[in-house]
Amino acid sequence: MGNPIAILTLSVSLLAAGCSGEKPPAKRFEVTGSVVSVDKAAKMVILNHREIPGYMSAMTMGFSVKDNWVLDAAKPGAKLQATLVVEDGKSWLEGVVVTETPKIDPTAPAEKATHTPDPGEAVPEFSLVNQDGKRLKLADYRGKTLVLTFIYTRCPLPDYCPLMSENFSKIIKEISGDATMRGSVRLLSISIDPEFDQPAVLREYAKRYGAAETKDSPWDLATGKPDEVRRIAKFFGLDYWEESGQIIHALVTAVIDGEGKLVRIYRGNDWKPAEVIGDIKSVKRS
Numbered sequence: 001m002g003n004p005i006a007i008l009t010l011s012v013s014l015l016a017a018g019c020s021g022e023k024p025p026a027k028r029f030e031v032t033g034s035v036v037s038v039d040k041a042a043k044m045v046i047l048n049h050r051e052i053p054g055y056m057s058a059m060t061m062g063f064s065v066k067d068n069w070v071l072d073a074a075k076p077g078a079k080l081q082a083t084l085v086v087e088d089g090k091s092w093l094e095g096v097v098v099t100e101t102p103k104i105d106p107t108a109p110a111e112k113a114t115h116t117p118d119p120g121e122a123v124p125e126f127s128l129v130n131q132d133g134k135r136l137k138l139a140d141y142r143g144k145t146l147v148l149t150f151i152y153t154r155c156p157l158p159d160y161c162p163l164m165s166e167n168f169s170k171i172i173k174e175i176s177g178d179a180t181m182r183g184s185v186r187l188l189s190i191s192i193d194p195e196f197d198q199p200a201v202l203r204e205y206a207k208r209y210g211a212a213e214t215k216d217s218p219w220d221l222a223t224g225k226p227d228e229v230r231r232i233a234k235f236f237g238l239d240y241w242e243e244s245g246q247i248i249h250a251l252v253t254a255v256i257d258g259e260g261k262l263v264r265i266y267r268g269n270d271w272k273p274a275e276v277i278g279d280i281k282s283v284k285r286s
Contacts, residue, residue, distance in 0.1 A: 026087035029055045035078045036060055040071045042251070042268030045093065047080060055084070060248065064092040064159075073098045089158040116237045121262050123254075126232045128190065128222040131202035131212050136188075136222050138260055145185045145263075145283045147171065147276055149253040150238055152193035153205040160251060163269050165189065169209040170273040172219055175280070183218075185280055187211075191223040192233060192240050192249055198223075236265065255279045 033049030039062075048060045063084065065071065070093075074080055079100040082093040117123075128136045138146075149168065155161035168187050175181040189211075191197035197205075202221040206212040211219040223229060233240065233252075240249030255263040255276060264279050 023088055026085050027055075029053075029084045029086075030081070031063070031084045031093065032079075032081050035074045035076055035080055037076055038071055038074050039250070039268075043068075043071065044268070045070065045074050045080070046248075052084065062248075064090075065096060066092055066094070067096065070096045070098070089163075091157070091159065115234060117235060117262050117265065119262055119264060123256055123260050123262060124232075124235055126224070127228060128224040129199060130220040130222040131199050131206050133199045136220060141186050141188075141256070141258075142260065143184075143258045145258060145280050146188060146256040147185070147253070147280070148188045148190065148236075148256060150192055150233060150236075150249070150251070151189050152191050152247055152249075153197050153201055154193065155247070159269055164251065164253065165205075165209045165211075167271070167273050167276075168219060169211065171276055172210065174273065174277055175218065180284065181280060184284070185218060187219040189219070189221045190229065190232065191221065192229055192238075193247055194223040194226050194229055237267075255283070257283050 029052045031047070031049050031052055033047035036046040036048050038045050043065055044062045045065055046060065046062045049058060051058045063082075074096075078098050080096065080098055082096040085092055085094055123138060125138050126136075130136050147168070149164050151161040151164050153161075168189060172187060175185045191202065202223065203212065206219070206221050211217065211221060230240075236252045236254055238250050238252045240247055242248070251267065251269050253266040253271060253276070255265075257263050263283055266275075
């Protein structure tokens, strides 16, 4: 299996802006840990880190990095030190030092690559249940462009799951105001936490982002049986697991055409709503 992006539920404590509306200052914390894996596409290093005093307890989680050399140097098992910067709803590592490089066993079997679907590949049928308890299938979206992503409602790190939902909220507003897209585009957020994210929980979560406000809303939030959700996720190259009561997972967003074929896949959180809108319009022109 390829290297996943580790994203854990944690509360990001930011200084509240004053009445003047000034941006809160950045917070910095020293981080030390062992590299678990690296996702170069998402520019993410997953660390099993020690306690970060004043911020979080010891755990395994993913950190964004801005320097490409870190992604090459941070091999699994390496020791890493850095400064965690938390500013304006985003977080990343800077001043990274790789203090120990692990020995590589040449006899060790190679990791199995995560499946990465190609544009034009048919998305397999699925069966889920949305926020209203309604059964959903991929076939229900035939003839419409579908934008699909994976989230879970207990993920509070602002530049991950909440950002995906905020982006979807912006996309909904854009297509609702465009007669050429209205009625021909659907959005689907699939929860990878099916045991907790039951329809009632998804319905409350949807209200935060203006999703599923009406019965004919173009945005559904859904989940399903654990094996079914995992099967769908793996098709898109998304792996996830539970560790110490937290879900470690990647970010994947896909655009699917009216025939159920993949148009484009986005990994990580760098994509913008305007890019997806562009994909939607290109599908309609083709």
